[in-house]
Amino acid sequence: MRTWMTFGAILAIAAPVLADILKINGSTTVNLPTAEAAEILRAEKAMTIQIDTQGGSAGGISALGDGQVQIGMSSKHITEQDKLKYPSVDFVETHIGEDAVAMIVSKDVWEAGVRSLTREQLADIYEGKITNWKDVGGADRRIAFFNKEPGRGTWEVFAHFVYGNARKAPPVSFPEVGGNEEARNKVAGTRGALSQLSSNWADGKQVFALSIKNDAGEEVAPLAANIANRKYPMSRPLFLLTNGAPSGDAKVFIDFVLSPRGQELVRKHGYLSLDQMVVDGK
């Protein structure tokens, strides 16, 4: 009986009090600089900021759409479907930096001499027409392809490049990977492995980033210069999303990320900051 009453008392005290909490959810890629920015703002401006990375970019978009967060982190553009799904939400994208998606391979593939793939080869691998590395200039070993799981910005960029539109990508069923570390870990530990991964996670020791061979036969590596001038085809913008123009704490936060210190964080985590994009002209 007494326990019941205690419980009731707890309920009463903890009546819904909405405090000034800035909530953020979404892409694990955008999370890296964002989380560090949040740490700085928590310390310097005593802001209360909660960050989660459930469901990747799609998770960020739906959390913002549902009104669960004030800022969504996304590594892909808002689509018409998103707008249809949340008609009352006015999605505003704030561009905070740029990232490249690389096709990464395990060490044995790299050492067997595979350095680049063409768009057609990627499509064939994705559709299961090419299943052995020897067909693309490597050793005789089955291609262990790990597909990024649905909803991840990385996957959308890949599908957009290979098929022109993510919705045109054929339905396939490969083993799936979620977070970036999981992808890197699995590629590093598997012979003949291939996956899509944010390029800055390719350390050049365990996992290696392939170049993309364009129609002119030129091998374009996912390097800063190539990303900035859009020569490397699989790059993607990093966004902080808000419902309407940023205001209140969300504005303070986004302004900080856009400030020189915030942009420094973007560079620190291996992405291109906005000024790098502009200087090299697009």
Add this chain to the structure above:
Amino acid sequence: MNSPAVPITDTYSVVAPDRRRWSYTLVFSVIGTAVTAGFVVGMVALFAWQTLPVLSHSGLGYVTSNNWHYRQQMFGALSMIVGTLLVSAVALCVAAPVGIGAAIITSEFLPGRARLMVKIVIELLAGIPSVVYGLVGILYLRTFVYDTFESFDLHSGDTILTAGLLLAVMILPTVMTLSDDALRAVPALQRQAARGLGLSRLSAVMHVALPQARIGVIAAVLLALGRALGEAIAVFLVVGRQDNNLPTQPFTLRPLLESGQTLASKLGGAEINIAYGDPLHWAAVVGLGLMLLVMVGTVTLLAAALTSPKSAASPPQPVENAPKHARPTKTHSTKGTSDALLTARLAQEPAVTRLPKRRKWLERFSIGSFAACTLLATGVMLAMILAIFYRGSSALSLRFFTEQIKLVGADGGIFFNIIGTLLLITTALCVCTPIAVAVALMQSVYLRERAARGLGMVLYLLNGTPSILFGLFGLVVFVKFLGWGKSWLAGGILLGLMMIPIVTVALVERMKALPKKYIEAARGLGLSKSQTVWSVIIPQSRAGLVTGSLLGLARAAGETAPIMFTATIFAGAMFPRGIVESPVLSLPYHIFILAQDSFDPRVGEKLWGTAAALLMIVMLLSLIALPVRLRIHEEAVSA
């Protein structure tokens, strides 16, 4: 006065009838029971209702076709059903023989004390959280499977086999402890009679004890199967999560060496977040939960039906963690003294049997392999714990426990994760205790035999329900319907509901063991039924409440699946200031996220450190429960 109005079991037939037909105690008991039963019924109904759209869209193809492509609105879940069955089959094929073999050693060959020690170690290890198993699976088991089966040209180390082996380790304690209980419940006299007829010790076990205990052993295996079917987190991390990969060469090893997907691993993945808001996709996802519930429910109820025909007031040991004293108490106390004399006399005699040489070797070989099972079981478990503490030790410092996360998990500590986990389990305790007391009273004081058995079934079902389904239920009800978003309270309530069967069973066992004379004395003093409950029955059974709660808390502290959608986030939450939109950090979720996403190499050490910290909390809770449990065992042995 009007006794027909007050149903009573034979245990408490001496409790004085009340002067009125109802009492606050009865109302309390009814409410608690209604909440429990209502939750079980409500969850089934909710899932069934939310599944309807996909059934009208895909029809029977939802379960018979093999094409799950949500972007194309194709929902055929066959490969997940097959995957679930395959993974569980692998787990059973490994865990059942090893577990039963080990149980034969502990129950038949080890002296009382040694047996107790092994059982305690195994039960402590049974509390290792599934996310920790997953972590060990990623780092050791994947590589082991990949290298061992290299000649099969595996796609990767994430296979059905990897998941099955990991599950085998996870369900081993369940098989072992429950089989041991079943074997111990066979009266010693039977074995002695067999020995008297000239059977060897092993033959007496194999031909007398084991056949007699078979129902209990089968139930043990079924309960373990239930757990294997429903495990989400650990399987998620090592099964490869490949959709639509139906086995093509059914009678080879090949299907086991492919990546796959299970119902539960799908529910642990990213599609949950994407699906909500699209009624059809969401229905397809919830339908997976419903299928899982039906599968696990069938297995669990089968186990319950097998073991329960006689015992009325309590479900027979549905939990691996529940105290196991009841049956041994009964069997040993009835003819204790004469048995003991007989045993003593038999022990003095030289070997009764003279076996032919071949038989003798066979005998030795069998006992040897059973002993190997015991060593394997305890060895694997201990090695896991040592590995975790070894790898995590470099992270463990005072700073680690007092600072908050920095640099996305690469620096700082886990202070708020510990706070969050403690808050969640404290809430769970507050939710669970009154309900469990109410249900236990209903079971042992108010209900007649058949109704009590029905309630026992409900508890059984609740106990078997996969934890990911609590998460799914919470997502629908608390996060979305009530609009709480992620809230510590939702997590606490869900974990509390999960604990109910563990605590109730422990309580009921204690109430059953209560000497009748206590109640007779209470009656003699003219106490009413309610007064007897609060002044005699509850205080005398509090040991059961304490042990049950501690074991329940140990389980709750390590759960990831119920809280990942409902209560916990990765970074930034501190002390909650309300209910709505008030998430907390937690230890298991921290491990789950960092295991998939960690940029900085320094995260590795923090990750293992967090696992070690979580293990410490879980084991501490189990250890505090130990003295009480030991005393119960002693009582059982000396009775």
